[in-house]
Amino acid sequence: MKFKKTISLTSAALLALSLSACSNNEPDAAADGELDELTVGIIPIAAYAAIPYGVDHGIFEEHGLDVTAQASSGGAEMLPALQTGDMDVVIGNVSNLLLAVDQGLDMRVVSGYQNSLQEGQDVNGVVVRADSGIETWADLEGAEVAVNALRGQGDLTIMESVDQDGGDPEQVNFVELNFPDMESQLERGNVDAVWLPEPFMHNALESDDYKLLGHPNQIVSGMPTVVSFVTGGLVDEDPDLVRRYQAAMDDVLTAFAADEEGAMEAVVEFMDVPPEVAEIASDLESHDAAIPTEAIQQLADLMVKYDFVEENPISEGFFFEE
Template sequence: MTRRSALLTALVAAVALGVTACSSDTPTEPEETSPTAEEPSPEATEDEVVSITIGALPISETAPLWAAIDAGVFAEHGLDVTVEAIQGGALAMPALVNGDVDFLIGQPYGALRAHLQDLDVRIIANYASSYAEGDDINGVVSAPGSDISRPADLAGKRVAVNSLGAAGDLTISAVVAQDGGDPSTIEFVEVAFPDAKAQLEAGNIDAAWVPQPFLNMIVGAGGTLVTYNYQDTLPGLPTLVIIATGATVNDDPDLVNRVRDAFSAAFAWAADNDDAVRQALVDNLSIPPEGAAALPLPRFDTTLDVQLIQDLADLAAEFGFFESAPDVADIVAQ
């Protein structure tokens, strides 16, 4: 990717992330699925089509969902899917609870948090995961010429995360402690991902936690990769999961199964149709084609590693983010 196209990608991604979603008023309650469906197989297409609304962030991770809907993968499973753009897990949770969206694609940490506050939410499947080895999809970077080169160096420094009290600052604290630094001396500040590069260059922050494509852009401009904080603490940690309410899980297990199967099929389809996924990035996020082609994407998979979610909850309790670790078995609906 040339420098110029990288810049263009950044600008476009910034715009895409900043765009406020005007929630079009489309209340689509899931109709009762026909109880005659014996098995959740593609033959279920014979049944009536169920309309569902899925809340998803307008980010690159949503690309396989957009592409698979256009390719008819969800229709094959008897699902008429509307994607509702959301601006963050916390803001979308009320929409899930009151039924404006039926399923939500959000961070596992947010689901744990919501559960701790007695919100009736369940993780029904994995959506996207970071990589357990190799190049990861997010990490902490320091500015060019900085003396920060390893996690312990972050102690006593000002580190930007997009949102405080979440998986970012939690895993950074853990990785710094692991490397022998004192995480309590880190000054975390909230800086939106698209602003992080400029703030690093202006010297207002010492390091920043950013996802792709910002990670490659900052490293490409001479920044130092300090740590893949997900990979170095909880390798392969899910970044996004599919969330539903406990009521949906209990009252409509057929629908939940059908959604899970449809996502599995969508990801299998997406793996074989990378071009269509890249095209969805161009169409939905207005990323220039060459930028979309080069953008590193996470691993898409519906199989949830429950132990990793439990490890995340335990880590949050260990570092005082949660008062006590919830039992993940109560939150996950398999």
Template sequence: MRRVLVTLVAAATMLAGAACGAEKATSPGQPDKVNVGVIAIADVAPVYLGKDKGFFSSRDIDLTLTTAQGGAAIIPAVVSGDYQFGFSNTISLLLGQSKNLPLKVVCNGNSSTGVDGQDFAGLFVRADSPIRSPKDLAGKTVAANTLNNIVDTTVRASVRKDGGDASAVKFVELPFPDQGPALQSGRVDAIFVVEPFQQAALTAGARKIASSYVDAAPGLTVAMYFTSTQLASQNPDLVKRFSEAMKESLAYADSHPDEVRTALGGYTKIAPEVRATMILPKWPAEINRDSVQALADLAVTDGLLTTKPDLDKLLP
């Protein structure tokens, strides 16, 4: 947790010397140049589709999509004004708000399918593992791509739902590509992966014991797009146009899964045969506020957050 919080606190200090990212970066009469920090995963397919379909250009936005390793890099870049908007998971944004970082969510990012066993992420064990359900993970080790974030929060929710001791689960940080081999070699007892790594786990014979995003809250809002409070206050019209374009993009992606799978081939290295079998996230246009509150409550229960975040300040 220390690394995550240090990164978030450092982001706040960057404001003092940051160039004003809220100012219009183009000449009068020209489209606004907007840089968005994203991650090269299926979750952000709608923004790529929206750019291709002209949803942003029709609103006078000249969109650039810049890939980053994750929210730990995107949040400080948005705070400093290097990006005008960014994509990050809900827990990272709640952590940022709890540290009084100047963040403002503008729209939904992606959501769980809400269907147990048919979500785009899941908790897996080896086929021959004695672990039959989440409660059996007490005293066991689970691999997470980032510690003290949305994975351990939702996995613990699965353990609690199953009647187990969530506080007894151990987590170790491993990048998604390394988790499958670690599971098969016995270095960890379980892994939590998203697509396309879920398909790789299934191909290797792993057994899914929980859909933790589903267990955490109905229709869980997994991630959201956000900006700085500086940009939100200085250029509300741009924020409004970006939010409208994103909502159109989300709705289009949700109703055109085949085009989503095609778009994935343009910004990821996911093979066509894997893209065809992946379970896609849901992309509702609106944020499920109740699910964000549920995650906040879970984070407080786990001690990840010491106080409940102010959702009115964070959410639109």
């Protein structure tokens, strides 16, 4: 699935309004009146609906940006596109980002995006068959568990959940599947558990054949599920563009969080789901453009613990905050 939509400026009056909206303390929109094109890589799940929302509401335009949202199946897939310049920004999984940095890629976090709730329900979880006999995280020893990307946030947080429950995380077998394929593979018995985001988690749990094991993201308080990142080259070559993107994301996520009806409409359109599903998804996430540096550091420490990386890959300049 791909969602691509570009909004072009259509009137001088709108341009004047957009430029006047920038305060003296914010980066200026493109001074010559032209919008800077920016391709933003996203994943087609409910959490990402804020990006098409920001496009449709002209918020990116107010910062001189002509944004195209381009969907892909996962953050790891989008990294090559970021390196080649086919994408300018990726909103993706923190663990995949840290792996890329560990492998020598120069990446910078430029904004937060979505964080897990600290308790209660959450935007993703592990689902098992109701008759599986799996009742606790430790019961996943020897099980086949599906995640959308290996050595990512899914298997990392599940391993830590198993460890804290007294199990052996090294005995959990992870397989890679796309989110839309997970429920059918669980039904057929090809996997024992699946790590699902909304709306896939809600859809699966509508059936009495499945049950929720838990929310592994909550192993880190306020876990950042995804953040915005760019190449170090873009930060060095055009820091003003990056700052305008940061300011735009702050406005987009603030507006998205405040506009309950508009946010639900965006999820309905983006995911093609009923309003009741969109409403559930909207209640299970926290959007914030502030970079969650402390939580990302905790994730990096977990990656060292489970040998995803040999040493913490975070270095000076990794967080672009000005």
